Amino acid sequence: MPSHPTHNDGHNNMQSEIENTHLVITAAGPDRTGLVERLSGSITDSGCNIEESRMSVLGGQCIIIILATGPWHALSKLEGQLDALGSSLALNLHHERTGKRAEPAIPYSIELVTPDHPGIVRNLAAFFARSGINIEDLQTSTYPAPHTGSTTLSVMMTVGIPAKMHIATLRGDFLDYCDSLNLDATLEPVRG
Numbered sequence: 001m002p003s004h005p006t007h008n009d010g011h012n013n014m015q016s017e018i019e020n021t022h023l024v025i026t027a028a029g030p031d032r033t034g035l036v037e038r039l040s041g042s043i044t045d046s047g048c049n050i051e052e053s054r055m056s057v058l059g060g061q062c063i064i065i066i067l068a069t070g071p072w073h074a075l076s077k078l079e080g081q082l083d084a085l086g087s088s089l090a091l092n093l094h095h096e097r098t099g100k101r102a103e104p105a106i107p108y109s110i111e112l113v114t115p116d117h118p119g120i121v122r123n124l125a126a127f128f129a130r131s132g133i134n135i136e137d138l139q140t141s142t143y144p145a146p147h148t149g150s151t152t153l154s155v156m157m158t159v160g161i162p163a164k165m166h167i168a169t170l171r172g173d174f175l176d177y178c179d180s181l182n183l184d185a186t187l188e189p190v191r192g
Contacts, residue, residue: 021069021070021071021072021075021097021099022051022067022068022069022097022098022099022100023048023067023068023069023070023075023078023079023095023096023097023098024065024066024067024068024095024096024097024098025043025064025065025066025068025082025093025094025095026063026064026065026066026093026094026095027039027062027063027064027065027066027086027089027091027092027093028061028062028063028064028091028092029061029062029089029090029091029092030060030061030062030090031057031060031061031062032062035062035064035089035091036055036064038085038089039064039066039085039089039091040066042078042081042085043066043068043078046070046074046075046077046078046081047070047071047073047074047077047078048068048069048070048074048075048078049068049069049070050066050067050068051067051068051069052066052067053065053066053067054137062091067098075097079095082095104162104163105134105136105160105161105162105163106160106161106162106163106167106189107136107158107159107160107161107189107190108158108159108161108167108187108188108189108190109156109157109158109186109187109188109189109190110124110155110156110157110158110159110174110185110186110187111154111155111156111185111186112124112153112154112155112156112178112183112184112185112186113152113153113154113155113184114152114153114155114182114183114184115145115150115151115152115153116142116150116151116152116153117153120153120155120181120183121138121140121155123181124155124157127174127177128159131165131170131173132162132165133159133160133161133162133165133170134159134160135157135158135159136157136158136159136160137156137157137158138155138156138157138158139155139156139157140153140154140155140156141153141154142154155185158190170187171187174187175187
């Protein structure tokens with residue numbers, strides 16, 4: 001009598017075939033028109049999807065971070081093409097398999113505008129590290145203040161607050177901390 005796979009074996013195989021995996025790709029190199037189109041086109045052509053991405057031009061350099069998802073075979077195909085793609089685009093490409101974050105976190109945004117001086121970002125990062133809170137996104141920029149011309153720092157960050165943390169207490173501690181450094185900042189939930 002031929003053996004037949006059990007229902008669970010078939011389900012597990014089907015689950016592994018359709019389950020998405022994740023690949024983080026970082027790209028850095030000289031900025032020029034068409035980089036994003038060619039990089040995203042290669043990801044799509046391999047059968048993968050761009051789930052999240054960030055891109056910034058700093059000086060003359062373009063920095064791109066992409067979280068690509070897809071079935072394991074599509075990601076393997078993409079991984080096999082990345083060295084040649086990096087060479088053809090004059091980009092330094094690095095890739096790493098990853099998974100979804102296990103612990104749920106509630107996204108909160110922080111905005112701060114202040115006269116610039118060394119240590120502001122470090123002090124903010126230290127507060128969140130001591131509180132056990134991960135910084136998910138961080139953007140800083142400087143510009144001349146309109147009337148004085150002095151350098152002003154703008155900080156925008158998103159943090160992932162653990163679901164078990166008491167938000168009102170954290171908000172109070174954060175605002176007290178900012179007051180102690182003469183920083184005017186806001187901490188608000190991210191609006192979807």
